[in-house]
Amino acid sequence: MSDEIKEGPPEDLTREQLLGMYRRMRLIRGFENRAKEHFEAGEIAGFLHLSQGQEAVPVGTCTALRQDDYITSTHRGHGDVIAKGCDVKYMFAELYGRTTGYCKGKGGSMHIADFSQGIIGATGIVGGSVPTAPGIALSIKMRGTDQVVACFFGDGATAGGGFHEALNLSSLWQVPIIFVCQNNLYALSHPWEKTAYKCELSYRVSTYNIPAECVDGMDALAVYRAARKAVDRARAGGGPSFIEAKTYRFLGHYVGDPGLYMPPEEREAWRKRDAILKLGRQLRAWGCLTEEEDAQIAADVDAELEGAIAFAQSSPLPPPEDALTDVYVHFDYLGNPLDEGEQR
Numbered sequence: 001m002s003d004e005i006k007e008g009p010p011e012d013l014t015r016e017q018l019l020g021m022y023r024r025m026r027l028i029r030g031f032e033n034r035a036k037e038h039f040e041a042g043e044i045a046g047f048l049h050l051s052q053g054q055e056a057v058p059v060g061t062c063t064a065l066r067q068d069d070y071i072t073s074t075h076r077g078h079g080d081v082i083a084k085g086c087d088v089k090y091m092f093a094e095l096y097g098r099t100t101g102y103c104k105g106k107g108g109s110m111h112i113a114d115f116s117q118g119i120i121g122a123t124g125i126v127g128g129s130v131p132t133a134p135g136i137a138l139s140i141k142m143r144g145t146d147q148v149v150a151c152f153f154g155d156g157a158t159a160g161g162g163f164h165e166a167l168n169l170s171s172l173w174q175v176p177i178i179f180v181c182q183n184n185l186y187a188l189s190h191p192w193e194k195t196a197y198k199c200e201l202s203y204r205v206s207t208y209n210i211p212a213e214c215v216d217g218m219d220a221l222a223v224y225r226a227a228r229k230a231v232d233r234a235r236a237g238g239g240p241s242f243i244e245a246k247t248y249r250f251l252g253h254y255v256g257d258p259g260l261y262m263p264p265e266e267r268e269a270w271r272k273r274d275a276i277l278k279l280g281r282q283l284r285a286w287g288c289l290t291e292e293e294d295a296q297i298a299a300d301v302d303a304e305l306e307g308a309i310a311f312a313q314s315s316p317l318p319p320p321e322d323a324l325t326d327v328y329v330h331f332d333y334l335g336n337p338l339d340e341g342e343q344r
C-alpha cells in the first residue's frame, strides 16, 4: 500500500468537507478545460493562463479559510477564485466579456474580483497583488477582527522587489497574512533555477522572521495542513506565515504556448502525480467515495459547467456608453464609499 493511503484522513475534516475539496478541484479542472475549448473556438478574447496541475494549492489553502477571509490572486487565478467560492456561471460570463460577469465583463480572465467572497482581485502584473496583501491585513488589524488574508503568487514574483517589501512590512506589522507561493517551476519559459539563486525559498523568507514551510503542492491535504497551521496562527495574532507549494502547470504559459521548454519526461512525471487523481485514490481507500459517487460528481460538474457556459453565451455584452463606468472604485479602508470631494 502506498504512503498516501497508509495515513488516514485528517481528523479535523469531515467526509463532506473532503468530498467538497475533491469536487472543487474537479470543477476547476473542468472549468479550465471548457474555457480552453471555447477560447480556441474564438469565443473568448484576450489571454488565458491555465492552472491545470495546480488545483491542490488553492483548494487546500481555501479549505482552511472562512468566507469572510480575503484572498489576492494572479494572472493564473481561475483556481484561486473558484477555490474561494466563485460561481463558474459568473466566471464564464466574465471570460465572455458579458455584463453578468463578476466585473461586468470588463476584467476578463486575469482580473476576477468578488468582494462578497473576500476576493479583492487578481492582477496581470506579476507580483502585483503581493504588496497589496499586507495593506488588506493591516486593515483587518485596525478593524480588530480575526479575519486573515491569503496571498497567492507564483515563483516568478519572488524575484520582484514588491515581494520583499511585503515580507518586511508584514513581519514588522505582525499582520494576519498567509503568503502562498505556487512554485510551478517556471516563470513564463524561464525555469526556476534560472530566476532564483541557489537558496531554499523557505530559508530566504525565514530571514524576515516569518515561519515558512515547503509542502508538496500535488497533495491537497498536505497543503491544507500547512494552511490550517498558518491560518490558526494568524487568527490568534501570531502574524504572517509563508507556504511554498511545489507544483507544476501541465500546459504552456498561456493557451497557445506549446511549452516546448518543458522537457517531455518532466511533464510526464508531474502528470503522474496529478493531485486530483491522488485525492480520489485517498478518498476511495478511506471509504469516503464509491465509484458511483465519483461518476456522479463528474456528471454534476459537467452539468454545472454546461449551464454556466449557456448562461454566459446568452448574456448581453456591455454597451459602449458604459465603457468608463465601474472602472475606478472609491472606498476607504473600511469599505465605505468615499463622497464626491474625496474621490481622486
Ligand SMILES: Cc1ncc(C[n+]2csc(CCOP(=O)(O)OP(=O)(O)O)c2C)c(N)n1
Binding pocket: 075, 076, 124, 125, 126, 127, 153, 154, 155, 156, 157, 158, 184, 186, 187, 188, 253
Ligand atoms: C511586472 C511584470 N513583468 C512581466 C510580466 C510578463 N509575465 C506575465 S506572467 C510572467 C511569468 C510569471 O511567472 P510566475 O510568477 O512564476 O507565475 P506563473 O505564470 O508560473 O503562474 C511574466 C514574466 C508581467 N505580466 N508583469
Ligand SMILES: [Mg+2]
Binding pocket: 154, 155, 156, 182, 183, 184, 185, 186, 187, 188
Ligand atoms: Mg511560476
